[in-house]
Amino acid sequence: MPENAAHGRSGNGRGLLVSILVLIVLAPLGYYVVRGTAVALGGKPSVEFLERPATQDDRCIWNMEAGEMRLHHWEHLARIREDVVRFGKRDVPGLNECRNCHQSRANFCDRCHNQVSLTPDCFGCHYYPDNEHWDPQRFPER
Amino acid sequence: MAGGSGALALRLLTTSSAGAPGKDSPLAGKRMGMVIDVGKCQPDCDKCIKACQQENNVVQAAAHKNHELAVHWIRKVTIRKKIETDEKAKKAEAAQKSVILVCNHCDNPPCAQVCPVRATFKREDGIVLVDHHRCIGCRYCMIACPYNARYFNFEDVEVHEEDLNKDRPKRSHGVAESCTLCAHRLDAVDQDGNPSPRVPACVEACENGALAVGDMNDKTSTVYELLRDYAVKRLKEDLGTEPKVHYIGL
Amino acid sequence: MEIKFERVEGTSFQYRVALLVFGGFALVGLLSTLWVMKYGIGRTGMTNRVPWGLQIVMAVYYIGLSAGSLVISGLYGVFGKLEYKPFARIAVYLATLFLIAGLLSILTDQGRLDRVFVQPFVHFNLQSMFSINPILYNGHILICLIYLWALFTERKRTTTVVATLAFGWAFCVHSGTGAIFGFGARVLYESPLLPASFVAAAMASGTALMIVMIVGLFRATNRPLDDELICWLGRFLAICVLVVFYFLFVENAYRFYVVELREAAHYFLFGGFHSLLFWIGLIFFGLVVPMCILFNPRTGKSIPWIVLASSLVIFGVLCERYVIVVPGLTNPPDLFPGMEIVHDPALVEGYATYSISTQEVLQALGVLGVVGFLFLLGLKYLELLPTEARIHPD
Numbered sequence: 001m002p003e004n005a006a007h008g009r010s011g012n013g014r015g016l017l018v019s020i021l022v023l024i025v026l027a028p029l030g031y032y033v034v035r036g037t038a039v040a041l042g043g044k045p046s047v048e049f050l051e052r053p054a055t056q057d058d059r060c061i062w063n064m065e066a067g068e069m070r071l072h073h074w075e076h077l078a079r080i081r082e083d084v085v086r087f088g089k090r091d092v093p094g095l096n097e098c099r100n101c102h103q104s105r106a107n108f109c110d111r112c113h114n115q116v117s118l119t120p121d122c123f124g125c126h127y128y129p130d131n132e133h134w135d136p137q138r139f140p141e142r
Numbered sequence: 143m144a145g146g147s148g149a150l151a152l153r154l155l156t157t158s159s160a161g162a163p164g165k166d167s168p169l170a171g172k173r174m175g176m177v178i179d180v181g182k183c184q185p186d187c188d189k190c191i192k193a194c195q196q197e198n199n200v201v202q203a204a205a206h207k208n209h210e211l212a213v214h215w216i217r218k219v220t221i222r223k224k225i226e227t228d229e230k231a232k233k234a235e236a237a238q239k240s241v242i243l244v245c246n247h248c249d250n251p252p253c254a255q256v257c258p259v260r261a262t263f264k265r266e267d268g269i270v271l272v273d274h275h276r277c278i279g280c281r282y283c284m285i286a287c288p289y290n291a292r293y294f295n296f297e298d299v300e301v302h303e304e305d306l307n308k309d310r311p312k313r314s315h316g317v318a319e320s321c322t323l324c325a326h327r328l329d330a331v332d333q334d335g336n337p338s339p340r341v342p343a344c345v346e347a348c349e350n351g352a353l354a355v356g357d358m359n360d361k362t363s364t365v366y367e368l369l370r371d372y373a374v375k376r377l378k379e380d381l382g383t384e385p386k387v388h389y390i391g392l
Numbered sequence: 393m394e395i396k397f398e399r400v401e402g403t404s405f406q407y408r409v410a411l412l413v414f415g416g417f418a419l420v421g422l423l424s425t426l427w428v429m430k431y432g433i434g435r436t437g438m439t440n441r442v443p444w445g446l447q448i449v450m451a452v453y454y455i456g457l458s459a460g461s462l463v464i465s466g467l468y469g470v471f472g473k474l475e476y477k478p479f480a481r482i483a484v485y486l487a488t489l490f491l492i493a494g495l496l497s498i499l500t501d502q503g504r505l506d507r508v509f510v511q512p513f514v515h516f517n518l519q520s521m522f523s524i525n526p527i528l529y530n531g532h533i534l535i536c537l538i539y540l541w542a543l544f545t546e547r548k549r550t551t552t553v554v555a556t557l558a559f560g561w562a563f564c565v566h567s568g569t570g571a572i573f574g575f576g577a578r579v580l581y582e583s584p585l586l587p588a589s590f591v592a593a594a595m596a597s598g599t600a601l602m603i604v605m606i607v608g609l610f611r612a613t614n615r616p617l618d619d620e621l622i623c624w625l626g627r628f629l630a631i632c633v634l635v636v637f638y639f640l641f642v643e644n645a646y647r648f649y650v651v652e653l654r655e656a657a658h659y660f661l662f663g664g665f666h667s668l669l670f671w672i673g674l675i676f677f678g679l680v681v682p683m684c685i686l687f688n689p690r691t692g693k694s695i696p697w698i699v700l701a702s703s704l705v706i707f708g709v710l711c712e713r714y715v716i717v718v719p720g721l722t723n724p725p726d727l728f729p730g731m732e733i734v735h736d737p738a739l740v741e742g743y744a745t746y747s748i749s750t751q752e753v754l755q756a757l758g759v760l761g762v763v764g765f766l767f768l769l770g771l772k773y774l775e776l777l778p779t780e781a782r783i784h785p786d
Contacts, residue, residue: 220736284443
C-alpha cells in the first residue's frame, strides 16, 4: 500500500506539523527572544552618560540620582500616568516637565533606548522636541 | 529649590499606585456635569469646536482625506421638528435649533462596561475617560455607545509643530477617544500642588454663555444653579445610561 | 466494527496546487495585515459611523462554522452513532482550525495589535462580552485538542466525556458570540434571540460545510462512502435551516409589530445593499432553495443535489452574518425623537454606508488561507481520513 511506503517519512511530518503549530503559538514570544539575543550579542553594554540639563540647577525635579533614574524612570512614569489618568492627581511632574530641562529627545531619551533596542510608545502622542543638537558642554568628560 | 524638590520626591514616592483611590483623592465627592443652553447657542458660531481642537490636538476634519474618519470631541447639529409638507417647512425654518453634542459622561457608561481591558473607565468624579496607553482598538465601545459620541483614530495625521498644543498629547492611530470634559483643566494644580481648576476650553470659548461645566454636588457652582432653576432634558433617558450632559430648551 | 484511519500521500498535483494556493492566500493576508498594522486601519471601508466591518463578519462566520463541525463529531462522540465515527476526527480538526480562524480574524482587526497579547490578560473585565469570549474561544480550542487526542488514541470513555463537554461548550461559545451583538445598544442588534439564532445558524453552516468537505474529500481520494450517511446529514441540515428561518421570522415579525422598531425594521428589510443580501442571498438562495432541495424526496436523496444545497447554505449564512453586523451600525441612533437633523457638518446625516475594501478582503482570504493550509497539512501528516465510511461494512 502506498500509505505504508509513506509511513516512515510522515513520522517526521507529524513532528513538523506540531512544530509549526507550536511556532505559531509562540511567535510573539519568540520575537522578543530573538530581538533580545540580537541586542545582547551586538549591542554595547550600557550608556555611560546622559545629557545634563540646560538649566543651571543640576538637581532633577524628581530628586533622583542618575543611576536610579536610568533603572527606574519608567516605573515612576507609569505610576504617575495611572495617577493622572485614573485618579486626577496632577501634583507630580511627569513627562511634560522633563523637557523643561532636558530639551533634546535625541540626547536624553533616544540614546539609551536605541542602545537597548527599545521603542517606547510615549512620543507617538506626547510632544518632546526632537532636535539633534550636540552640545559637548553639557556632557561630563569621560 | 532643594526643599521644594524634596517635597516633590516625597509626593512622588507616596503617590498611590494603581488601585483604589486613596482618601486624599482630589476627585472624591465630586460629580461633574455639563449644562447646555440650546437657546443661547448661535447657529453659525463654531468657537467651541475650534477651541476644543486647539486645546486637545483634535485634528480638523479637513486634514483627513476621508472626512468620515475625522474625530469630533464636540460637534454641532441643526435639528427641527419632523414635518411633512413644504408649507409647514417654511414656518419651521425659524424653529431650527443648533444642538451641541459631546460625550455624555454617563453614570452607567455602556462603553466602560464593554471595554475588555478597562481602558475606558468612569473616574471617581463621573468623567468617562479613555486610557490611551491601554486601549487595544477593538472598537466595541463605539458599538456600545448609544450616542455616537466615540471616535476612532483610524490613521495618523501629521500636525505641524506650531499648531500643536505641546502640553497635551496627540493620539496615535488605533485607539478610541471622546470628549474628556477637559479633565486636565478641571483638576489642574498650581505650583504648590493646590487645586486651581480652569473651565474646559469650549466653555471658555463660548461668548454666549451657552455652556457650563462644573460640580453638580457643589451648591455654589453655575451648573448646580442652572439645574436647580431650569427644566432640563437629557438624551435618550429611557436607556438608563444616566447621562450627565443636560440641555435647557431642547 | 474496525475503522482504519490513514494519511493521504500528498504527492499529487492537485494537492500541491491546493497547498500553494492556500499558502499564497495566507501570505497575502499576512502582508496586508502588516500593512494595516503600520498605517492604521484607516484605509479599510470602516468609518467612525461603521466601526466594524468584514473582519468581524468573517470572525463570527468562522466561529459558526467551527461549531457545526463539532456537531457532526458529536454524533459519534456524544450520541454514540458508530456509523459517523469515520467523520469524527476530521470534524474536530476542522472545528479547531475554524475557531483559530475566528480568533485570527478578530486579532487582525484590532487597532493596536501590539497590545492584544498583553493588556486583555492584565486588565480583565468580566462585564465585557469581549473579555468573556476569549475564555470561551480558547477553552474551546483546548477542549477540541484534548478531544482530538482522545480520538486519535481511541480512548472511548475519554472521548465520550470530552465530546459531551465540547458539545456544551460549543453552545456557550456561540451564545457568547451572539451576545456581543444581542446585548448591545443598537436598535437592530438588541435582541435576546440573537444568541439562540447564532447557535442555529452555526449548526446549519457547520453541517453544510461538513457535507461538502466529506463528499469532496471522499470523491477526490476515491474512498467508498455510503450515500445514506450523507442523506441523513442532509435531513439534519434541513431541520437546522428551518430553525434558522424560524428565528429570522420571529425577530423580524417582532420588529415590525412593535411600533418604535418599525422604522428600523423597514430599513433592515428594504434599505439598500444589505436588504438585497438578506432577501436574495440569505432568504432565497440560503434558505428557501436548500429547503426545497432537501425536503423534496427525490433531490433530497441525491448526493449532488445535497452538496449544492449545502454550498448554498454556507453562502447564505455568510450573508446572514453580514446583515447582522453591518445594518445594525449603518442604522443611526435616534438621538432626538420627533425631531430630524437638518444639518450636521461633522458626520454624514441619516443612514451611513459601508463598502467592503480590498484590504479587508485580502485579510479575510489570508485567514482562509491559513485554515486551508493547515487542513491540507493535517490530511498529510495526521491520520484523519478513514479508509471507508459505510453503514454495513462487509
